[in-house]
Amino acid sequence: MFKKLKASLGIGAAKVDTVLDNESVYQGAMLTGTIHIKGGDIEQQVDAISLKLCTEVKVESDDSVSYQNFILGSMQAVDPFVIQPGEERSISFDMPLHDETPITAVSANYNQSKVWVETSLDIDFAIDPTDRDYLEIRPLPAVQRVISLLESEGYRMVKADVEQGQLNGNGFSSRSGCYQELEFQNSGFFSKKEIELSFILDGDRIHCLAEIDRAMGRGDMYRSFTISRNASDAEVQQALSSTLGA
Structure with missing residues (x-):
């Protein structure tokens, strides 16, 4: 019971790590890589593994400017499954970059353009484990x-x-x-x-x-x-x- 409580708080829970085949890609490329999942201290039901292609956008209102995370595209990598304590799984994926993915490899004096892939495990009654991998997007x-x-x-x-x-x-x-x-x-x-x-x-x-x-x-x-x-x-x-x- 104590292990379940700790896992619900993210302690001893399953972990996720995405390894990209190439972190520097051209606009419009296909992103490929492998998702590594390692079970924690207890058996857990993973309802989904989600990949999100994200950037940060500037949002202007009448009297202020803020910056928010923005999802350009997403995909679900696998069907639901159960991960056993200490079990390791690896899942390959390919994900096309959105045509409007910002260029990040620029020589601007002030470069605020960021692009990353966020991987998350959807686990009921727990803090979802996440992993963020930044990309270099090169201009065609x-x-x-x-x-x-x-x-x-x-x-x-x-x-x-x-x-x-x-x-x-x-x-x-x-x-x-x-x-x-x-x-x-x-x-x-x-x-x-x-x-x-x-x-x-x-x-x-x-x-x-x-x-x-x-x-x-x-x-x-x-x-x-x-x-x-x-x-x-x-x-x-x-x-x-x-x-x-x-």
């Missing part, structure tokens, strides 16, 4: 070409974060309920300009919405473009030319 080569071209034009990435809400561009919209903004500034003194880019993957295409601060009190404007996943330098140059000239 075509997305990196867009970023590199902006930097070659004198812009630097000053901030990267994820915000709650929806994007709407020319012929595309976001679906996840959040979006990433990559904020760039140029080094001009009299014509300083800010550009915020948000990318959305859509099959073989990459959509981009650009919010442009035109400086000198002229206000913001929005431009969007679409390139293929294998867009060349020339195609990226052409897609960005009207944006930079806005």
Whole structure:
């Protein structure tokens, strides 16, 4: 009885540990790994093993800003089972990254973008054991070409974060309920300009919405473009030319 009470408080209960095959992956990749479960001091019923792909989003209200965990996608790895004291089980999984998973491998001065996989055991009448594994999400080569071209034009990435809400561009919209903004500034003194880019993957295409601060009190404007996943330098140059000239 005492062991059951301790297990309900998380002491001597089953434990979970997820080992990812690769913690650094490209946007749109398939995430694979193995979930290791080890039984505690008593037999326990595990109703589910859940994997959640998470990020942190900025939520703005009229007078405050807060940050909340946001679930981009989830899956259940196994059917219910009973884990015996000290028993060890290993379960392989594959989980596709959501197309709107934020990029975390960026050289921003202030990078607030985080992505992780959270694994939890669903155990009745107990504190559910959890495990959190952070991911490095790398930009696809075509997305990196867009970023590199902006930097070659004198812009630097000053901030990267994820915000709650929806994007709407020319012929595309976001679906996840959040979006990433990559904020760039140029080094001009009299014509300083800010550009915020948000990318959305859509099959073989990459959509981009650009919010442009035109400086000198002229206000913001929005431009969007679409390139293929294998867009060349020339195609990226052409897609960005009207944006930079806005």
